[in-house]
Amino acid sequence: MTSPTFELAAHSWVLLLLAAMLVGISKTALPGINTISIAIFAAVLPAKASTGALLLLLMVGDVFALVSYRRHADWRALLKLIPFAALGLGFGALFLALAHDGSVRRVIGAILLVLIGVTLWQNWRRRSGAGGATVQDPSTAAAASPAQFAARAGFGTLGGFTTMVANAGGPVMSLYFLSARLPVKTFLGTAAWFFAAINLTKLPISIGLGLITPETLELDMLLVHGVVAGAVLGRWVASRIRQQTFEWAVIVGTALGALYLLIA
Template sequence: MSDLSWLAWSGLALAAVLVGFSKTALPGINTLSVAVFAAVLPARPSTGALLVLLLVGDAFALWTYRRHADWPTLIRMIPAVLVGLAAGGVFLAFAGDAVVRRVIGVLLLMLMGLTLWQRGRRPSDPGVPARSSWATAAGYGSLGGFTTMVANAGGPVMSMYFLAARFPVHAFLGTAAWFFATMNVLKLPVSIGLGLITPHILLLDLILVPGVVAGAFFGRWAARRIAQKTFDLAVVAVTILGALYLLI
């Protein structure tokens, strides 16, 4: 850590704030945090360091939105998510990092186009969730599990699913909170076993945790004031940014 410049520390601090903000206000923007951590730290340590901060953000998200989750949606997705996680592990064994990132970037852009097309052809009352079919839940769930396994990029995928379902802001954030908290807890023992989380990484995270807390509280404040249409547009914007980051 002593080798990090002030610019590197500034980038990590900003990324920590974005982690907290993404958990309580805008899921998907966390892809920018992934980019910063990967640019500042070596690839493997960056994954472990970010996972710990994500878990801290998950705790704030559950505290804030635990009563707003759409449980039927989550239950429908469980089998597909597990399949996606397994497929992601197999894919990582045979594909290089560059291929993985580009494949996910292309999938995100295609998924966003499909989501916006579905919303345009299926009118719905504002703020009223539209129940998805089992096939839709399976498709998004498996892709969400796949992307979170191979690139910590499940946020944009699940954001597109909740956007397609027309979830109101709090239901969107509550369902995302439970989904990602579960995913990150499942990944924790694997990361420890692979040596991605060490005492040095935990010390780094301890320094950055205040940024996550600040971002989480700011996100709570913003989520109470954001209009549904503005929220939907912001989700689309951060998904595009996430996809472009993975493609470049």
């Protein structure tokens, strides 16, 4: 039987290679833009095949992110997020087993747009001096307030759920880390460890749900070079990007991902 991997048109291969490069860039420079990769994979491949194939490429990107930024993570933030992310993964796996994800993707997109609005509002207040305070990472506070705990629980659970359902946890967690005002490398290091752990946990669940097959492995073997090239390019960008430019890039990438989830 001929593998479906070789039945793609030439322009589909170009799009998939571009998506693979964006995966690499998102892991080493601009978190959140991997939602563009989600859109491309979903447009070219069947839904289940696209989710499984993209997960494997994201895991390759995780390796490059850890090699680049493993020493820069905020471990207190990570340890407090992991239980909520695990809860979100469980909800996501249950949902994939029982329901269709189209309507939930739209809800996720709407939530992301609201979160972007909140983030922009916080930035405006900070720069204008109106109230001044940011939503600081609760792990850095001596005693986390109920609002900080709620933010950590909400972002962590939603991040786990969205990454399980649609590989779309990047924008959610990017907004959380952004609100914590983490420097670029600390942001990237914390995100690297978070998603490396989450994606590794997702792997056996995805195999059990039939999202990863020999055909998706074959496809990824042909696309992994794009991830490598994107990761190298991303490291070059991250070493030169300014903090404010980085923050706006995260917001714009998240907005694009949210819009995609709304209209997909």
